[in-house]
Amino acid sequence: MNTFKPAPPKVYRWAILFCVSLAMFGNYYVYDSLWPIVDLLREDPGFSYAQIGMLSTAYNIAALLVLLVGGYAIDRFGTQKALLVFALICLGAAVLTVATSRYEVILAGRFLLGVGAEPLIVAATTVLAKWFKGKELSFAFGINLSISRLGSASADWSTSFASPLYTNWQDPLWLASAVAGISVTAAMLYWILEKRAQQQYQVGEVVSANDDKIDFKSLYKFPLAYWYIVALCVVFYATVFPFRSFAIDYFQQAHGITRETAGLLSSLLPVAAIILTPLFGLLVDRVGRRGLFMAAGAIVMLPLFVAVTYLPAGPDVYLWIPFIGSAMVPLTLFIVIFLLGAVFSLIPAVMWPSVAYLVDARRLGSAYALMTLCQQVGWAVVPLIIGRLNDVFDAGPTYPQGYAPGMWFYTLLAAIGVYFAFKLWHHDRDNARLASSPHTGA
Numbered sequence: 001m002n003t004f005k006p007a008p009p010k011v012y013r014w015a016i017l018f019c020v021s022l023a024m025f026g027n028y029y030v031y032d033s034l035w036p037i038v039d040l041l042r043e044d045p046g047f048s049y050a051q052i053g054m055l056s057t058a059y060n061i062a063a064l065l066v067l068l069v070g071g072y073a074i075d076r077f078g079t080q081k082a083l084l085v086f087a088l089i090c091l092g093a094a095v096l097t098v099a100t101s102r103y104e105v106i107l108a109g110r111f112l113l114g115v116g117a118e119p120l121i122v123a124a125t126t127v128l129a130k131w132f133k134g135k136e137l138s139f140a141f142g143i144n145l146s147i148s149r150l151g152s153a154s155a156d157w158s159t160s161f162a163s164p165l166y167t168n169w170q171d172p173l174w175l176a177s178a179v180a181g182i183s184v185t186a187a188m189l190y191w192i193l194e195k196r197a198q199q200q201y202q203v204g205e206v207v208s209a210n211d212d213k214i215d216f217k218s219l220y221k222f223p224l225a226y227w228y229i230v231a232l233c234v235v236f237y238a239t240v241f242p243f244r245s246f247a248i249d250y251f252q253q254a255h256g257i258t259r260e261t262a263g264l265l266s267s268l269l270p271v272a273a274i275i276l277t278p279l280f281g282l283l284v285d286r287v288g289r290r291g292l293f294m295a296a297g298a299i300v301m302l303p304l305f306v307a308v309t310y311l312p313a314g315p316d317v318y319l320w321i322p323f324i325g326s327a328m329v330p331l332t333l334f335i336v337i338f339l340l341g342a343v344f345s346l347i348p349a350v351m352w353p354s355v356a357y358l359v360d361a362r363r364l365g366s367a368y369a370l371m372t373l374c375q376q377v378g379w380a381v382v383p384l385i386i387g388r389l390n391d392v393f394d395a396g397p398t399y400p401q402g403y404a405p406g407m408w409f410y411t412l413l414a415a416i417g418v419y420f421a422f423k424l425w426h427h428d429r430d431n432a433r434l435a436s437s438p439h440t441g442a
Contacts, residue, residue, distance in 0.1 A: 026183030053387025062114025089116030159263030272341030291428030
């Protein structure tokens with residue numbers, strides 16, 4: 001006898017969204033919690049910039065391995081168990097990272113974080129697709145991304161609201177471990193909510209994570225514009241994310257500002273993403289011209305790293321973030337980070353949806369998985385190069401000019417991004433696919 005079950009009430013869906021997003025918040029916080037203590041890691045355990053760069057790369061190597069494995073664990077055990085297990089792995093990674101000053105153990109902790117964090121993101125995406133397909137799916141994804149980025153911003157803000165912890169390198173990471181515990185709690189709440197919902201309501205079917213496995217046989221069928229977007233994706237994330245990794249330390253050592261001010265300034269990047277990414281997405285959906293927007297963003301980014309290195313600091317200006325804090329920051333740094341934050345919002349808001357207009361829907365999962373794989377490769381290599389350059393040129397407070405080679409390397413990457421953005425724009429104009437509005441069938 002078939003028993004009719006009603007659809008879950010709307011408030012239930014938003015409770016699920018809140019739990020999953022809170023798990024993601026903790027995930028992002030733990031990843032970014034390492035960057036405000038770069039100078040402390042160099043002082044106390046005595047790590048080199050190259051070693052710190054490897055702590056970033058270890059996460060990406062793990063992410064690459066997990067991506068190649070695909071969504072087997074999520075398919076095999078379901079989203080309830082998967083989300084909780086991966087949140088527990090992230091918690092274990094956070095504790096392992098702070099438990100000892102031995103470099104090999106900290107490196108293992110960052111690797112373990114990559115093992116847990118990337119599948120957690122896939123599991124969260126799968127949950128949202130199951131609960132919101134046909135019901136505010138895009139908006140739900142936007143909210144999830146905003147809360148996730150809030151985790152990154154909060155790690156930067158911890159230099160202010162948790163400033164007493166920054167007398168040593170371990171206490172801020174113990175705070176990150178506590179935040180990882182919040183992720184585990186949120187994952188448990190999601191499990192309880194969904195188990196109850198399955199008994200009382202008609203819950204959507206699970207979207208198979210295997211849809212995101214890379215189909216190597218079909219790679220040659222992807223259009224040329226797709227490969228331009230992949231190339232732009234690689235150089236963009238390989239520029240912005242490694243810069244964020246070293247930004248707080250760079251602001252302190254090269255520009256002589258306090259850790260609290262540096263953290264507030266660095267947080268402008270994720271704060272911009274929280275606010276501007278949905279707005280840019282709405283704008284481009286209305287006017288089209290996706291290739292042109294990506295080219296414009298690449299051009300804006302090109303001079304920023306040279307500017308922050310060579311331009312005069314200028315007068316101090318007042319920076320205030322509501323509910324977080326305020327500080328006086330050099331005008332040049334403020335303008336550069338504000339513009340980089342705008343680019344950090346614009347290019348992803350245009351780039352990822354553009355793939356859907358270029359690739360057949362049946363191979364969209366493979367297209368996104370391949371794009372993410374390439375992104376991780378670039379992101380893994382650059383921190384090693386920047387760390388090595390900083391060490392070779394003796395970058396530090398006594399010789400701030402030593403940071404210049406790293407900034408020129410970021411500029412080189414940005415220039416490559418401009419090249420591929422313009423190749424995409426010209427291809428776009430010739431084929432009139434990305435340039436046209438979605439309303440005209442793009």
